[in-house]
Amino acid sequence: MKLRLRPLDDRIVIKQSEAEEKTTGGIILPDSAKEKPQIGKVIAIGPGKLLDDGKRAKMSVKKNDKVIYAKYIGSEIEIDNEQYVILRESDVLGIVEK
Secondary structure, eight states: OOOOOOOOTTEEEEEEOOOOSBOTTOOBOOGGGOOOOSEEEEEEEOSOOBOTTSOBOOOSOOTTOEEEEOTTOSEEEEETTEEEEEEEGGGEEEEEOO
């Protein structure tokens, strides 16, 4: 199903990666102990920040990029039982390259 959400300005929509189910030692984590990942896939991007001269700044990220973003940043939303995060492009710390 296609996401029907268009972010504005320099905002991006990210589909968070799943939280780890168990530790590297094999201990299964309960839901309350799972830490939300700070990595996800870019689902949609806005047109870019509006500059003083009326032009739009070019976005550094693009759709389908895998990114790492700052902790406790953005707004979590749920659409069609799927969890997404909307944040500003400046909250993205880096792009994971293959």
